[in-house]
Amino acid sequence: MIRSLLHRRGRTLLLLAVLSMASSLATALGIVSFSMEKRVAEEVRRYGANLVVVPEHSRVTVGSGGLNFGTVGEPSYLEQQVVEEALRRSGLVLDRSLHLGGTLRLGSADIPAEGVDFTEIRKLFPWWQLQGGWPGEGEVLVGSELAARHGIKAGSTIEVSSGGRTARPRVSGIVTSGGEEDGIVYLPLPVMQQLLAQPGKLTLVRLLVTAGGERLKEAGSRLTPLLGGAVVKEVRQVARTSESLLAKVKLLMALVTAVVLISACSSVTGTMSTTILERSREIGLLKAMGGSRRGVMLLFGGESLLLGIIGGGAGYLIGSAIAAFVLRTVFAASAEFMPLVLLASLGVGLSLASIGSSGPLLSVYRLDPVRSLRGE
Amino acid sequence: MLFRMVKNSFRRRPLSVIILFVSVAMGSAVATSFLGLGGDLSYRISLEIRNYGSNILVEPVAGERGGYLNEADLSRIKSVFWRYNITGFAPYLFGQAELSSGGKRERGVVAGTWFARQVITEGEGESTQGVKVISPWWEVSGRWPEAVDEAIVGAALAERLGVVAGGEIDAAVQGARQRFRVVGVVTTGGYEEEQLFAPLETVQSLFARPGKVSRVLVSALTVPMDDFGRRDPAGMSREEYEKWYCTAYVTSVAKNVEEVMAGSRAKPIWQIASAEGDLLSKLNSMMLLLALLSLTAAATAVSTSLMASMAERSPEIGLMKAVGADRLQIIAIFLGEVLVIAMVGGLAGYLLGDLLAGLVSRIVFNSTIKSTLWLLPTAVLSALAVAVAGSLAPLRRALRIEPVRVLKG
Numbered sequence: 042m043i044r045s046l047l048h049r050r051g052r053t054l055l056l057l058a059v060l061s062m063a064s065s066l067a068t069a070l071g072i073v074s075f076s077m078e079k080r081v082a083e084e085v086r087r088y089g090a091n092l093v094v095v096p097e098h099s100r101v102t103v104g105s106g107g108l109n110f111g112t113v114g115e116p117s118y119l120e121q122q123v124v125e126e127a128l129r130r131s132g133l134v135l136d137r138s139l140h141l142g143g144t145l146r147l148g149s150a151d152i153p154a155e156g157v158d159f160t161e162i163r164k165l166f167p168w169w170q171l172q173g174g175w176p177g178e179g180e181v182l183v184g185s186e187l188a189a190r191h192g193i194k195a196g197s198t199i200e201v202s203s204g205g206r207t208a209r210p211r212v213s214g215i216v217t218s219g220g221e222e223d224g225i226v227y228l229p230l231p232v233m234q235q236l237l238a239q240p241g242k243l244t245l246v247r248l249l250v251t252a253g254g255e256r257l258k259e260a261g262s263r264l265t266p267l268l269g270g271a272v273v274k275e276v277r278q279v280a281r282t283s284e285s286l287l288a289k290v291k292l293l294m295a296l297v298t299a300v301v302l303i304s305a306c307s308s309v310t311g312t313m314s315t316t317i318l319e320r321s322r323e324i325g326l327l328k329a330m331g332g333s334r335r336g337v338m339l340l341f342g343g344e345s346l347l348l349g350i351i352g353g354g355a356g357y358l359i360g361s362a363i364a365a366f367v368l369r370t371v372f373a374a375s376a377e378f379m380p381l382v383l384l385a386s387l388g389v390g391l392s393l394a395s396i397g398s399s400g401p402l403l404s405v406y407r408l409d410p411v412r413s414l415r416g417e
Numbered sequence: 418m419l420f421r422m423v424k425n426s427f428r429r430r431p432l433s434v435i436i437l438f439v440s441v442a443m444g445s446a447v448a449t450s451f452l453g454l455g456g457d458l459s460y461r462i463s464l465e466i467r468n469y470g471s472n473i474l475v476e477p478v479a480g481e482r483g484g485y486l487n488e489a490d491l492s493r494i495k496s497v498f499w500r501y502n503i504t505g506f507a508p509y510l511f512g513q514a515e516l517s518s519g520g521k522r523e524r525g526v527v528a529g530t531w532f533a534r535q536v537i538t539e540g541e542g543e544s545t546q547g548v549k550v551i552s553p554w555w556e557v558s559g560r561w562p563e564a565v566d567e568a569i570v571g572a573a574l575a576e577r578l579g580v581v582a583g584g585e586i587d588a589a590v591q592g593a594r595q596r597f598r599v600v601g602v603v604t605t606g607g608y609e610e611e612q613l614f615a616p617l618e619t620v621q622s623l624f625a626r627p628g629k630v631s632r633v634l635v636s637a638l639t640v641p642m643d644d645f646g647r648r649d650p651a652g653m654s655r656e657e658y659e660k661w662y663c664t665a666y667v668t669s670v671a672k673n674v675e676e677v678m679a680g681s682r683a684k685p686i687w688q689i690a691s692a693e694g695d696l697l698s699k700l701n702s703m704m705l706l707l708a709l710l711s712l713t714a715a716a717t718a719v720s721t722s723l724m725a726s727m728a729e730r731s732p733e734i735g736l737m738k739a740v741g742a743d744r745l746q747i748i749a750i751f752l753g754e755v756l757v758i759a760m761v762g763g764l765a766g767y768l769l770g771d772l773l774a775g776l777v778s779r780i781v782f783n784s785t786i787k788s789t790l791w792l793l794p795t796a797v798l799s800a801l802a803v804a805v806a807g808s809l810a811p812l813r814r815a816l817r818i819e820p821v822r823v824l825k826g
Contacts, residue, residue, distance in 0.1 A: 087692035304443035
């Protein structure tokens with residue numbers, strides 16, 4: 042069988058090339074499609090938290106949506122320990138930021154302030170534009186609007202107080218976001234807790250869960266019973282929009298893949314049929330020499346199988362290389378190794394090989410050796 | 418004569434011609450649909466990303482405690498240089514009031530806004546503006562306000578006041594009172610849940626600020642920020658400033674809006690603006706690469722079909738050479754056949770590709786795309802180009818065939 046394939050080297054190579062091309066296309070598109078969804082999901086994380094945890098009867102205090110109205114009603118709190126324990130036990134993969142919001146006195150004015158962990162903030166609020174540097178030990182960030190109003194510059198020291206307790210932190214930087222952050226002073230969480238005399242308390246927790254749609258809701262409901270009375274809310278602005286966008290991207294990729302595959306496969310199948318069909322003389326000769334129908338069919342079937350496997354395998358390698366190139370160029374992501382796609386690629390190679398050879402195999406049945414040898 | 422040859426070819430080997438035709442048609446269909454989708458796709462995805470919310474905030478220069486913007490200036494927003502990039506805007510007037518309902522009372526925030534209002538811009542026509550346009554993620558259980566005394570309440574506020582859709586809330590501000598009929602409860606997971614939203618005019622009269630707004634949120638299509646866009650326009654030369662102004666950076670669109678709203682300052686909302694720049698450029702590059710990949714594949718598929726069909730016809734070529742045809746004649750005949758098939762294939766491919774592009778657009782984005790007639794010559798020309806490129810190698814090989822060997826079989 043192998044000898045017969047090698048005998049017609051030119052044609053065999055053509056068939057192999059065609060099969061490899063089709064399966065490499067299938068491979069590349071498959072890998073890129075799967076990865077695309079994950080990559081886009083990573084990109085949309087830049088929009089920030091998709092879940093928030095708030096006390097059951099929370100009230101808006103200051104700086105909500107950029108409104109400076111001062112405290113509206115009595116604040117209610119979350120227990121930091123309970124929250125951290127709940128997050129750990131839920132087993133969810135997420136980024137989080139803990140917040141303690143309140144009002145502090147700066148000079149003669151009441152200003153909105155929040156105690157946060159700055160390492161957490163950098164992950165959940167990647168759009169903050171900083172003038173100066175991120176806070177070190179005991180340092181603070183001041184929102185640009187607030188800084189402009191009170192003449193605060195990066196590097197200066199401010200004095201904030203609450204209920205008799207005072208702090209004099211250095212301002213390491215000014216933050217601009219175009220949102221509510223511009224009117225808030227950000228202090229380290231323990232400092233804020235101490236100033237407000239609310240040790241171990243929080244007003245809000247933001248979560249960025251790696252999940253979407255139904256799985257996000259599921260994550261929320263998994264978390265709720267562990268929180269002892271606090272409420273988990275979906276940040277619809279981020280969660281819903283991301284879900285819808287990802288669904289569209291997935292659908293688009295699927296359609297594009299289908300269109301390209303169908304078109305490539307149709308021409309490949311055609312090419313294969315044409316190339317193999319012209320072997321009718323060989324078939325005739327074999328039959329005339331006494332080969333049984335079954336024998337001849339097995340020979341040709343075996344050839345096709347072999348070609349299909351080799352073509353599919355080669356296609357997988359080429360396709361993976363193409364996919365890796367595309368992913369690295371567009372998303373600066375490392376290559377994905379997807380053995381599952383190998384199966385798909387082999388499948389494509391084999392099915393194309395068998396479809397392509399089905400025509401000639403059929404003709405084996407009906408072939409009259411004499412006529413084919415004569416050249417009709 | 419060429420057509421006669423093609424017809425003969427077809428009669429003798431119908432399958433071969435059909436397969437060639439199908440390959441070319443499919444190849445140019447893929448090319449057409451991608452090109453047709455391409456530009457439209459970028460636009461559609463940009464619009465999709467607008468659903469994340471407004472990326473420009475317009476405030477009074479004096480700051481939040483004093484100063485207001487004029488409602489009358491709002492209609493001019495859709496007349497700025499970048500007006501076609503502005504997909505929507507909504508004004509807000511905020512104030513605190515004593516809210517009470519069924520015995521419960523507390524201080525709360527009342528926000529006057531437009532929900533879906535027809536705005537007529539001089540010289541530009543009508544458009545719908547308001548919260549429903551720029552904040553599609555608001556979930557309202559009940560319905561949106563229609564009459565002047567109707568309002569929707571944020572979920573958290575509603576829970577504290579014990580109000581549901583169908584109930585009423587009294588708002589009192591320094592002597593003025595307004596009774597709102599609650600027609601819906603809004604859930605967003607954000608600060609909106611702490612506010613009461615009512616038609617702008619009603620809230621303006623409640624706070625005695627007729628014709629005024631506290632801020633405007635604008636949603637605009639923008640291009641990703643780069644180093645040039647990040648520069649301070651104040652320090653640019655005239656040429657640089659024009660280039661900056663004429664590029665749809667979020668900062669320059671903001672500047673546009675600032676110019677028509679008296680006493681305002683417009684700034685980008687970076688949470689939305691910075692994320693979308695990266696997302697958009699990544700998605701666009703991905704689509705481009707994918708298109709190139711597919712086009713290459715389509716061209717390869719066509720070439721291999723051609724090579725296969727050429728190889729099959731070597732006896733014919735041998736025969737022609739034996740009866741005395743010279744190289745040029747042989748080339749002309751075969752290439753001619755291929756070109757005729759390619760032209761028809763290209764046309765068919767264009768029609769199919771147009772259909773496909775429309776189908777994909779409708780399934781994914783629920784929208785139609787305009788039929789692009791200029792793609793027809795492109796499709797046919799590319800089909801011809803690929804056909805010629807694909808036949809060169811096999812043709813050259815075929816020409817070197819010795820007639821005797823081929824005719825003997």
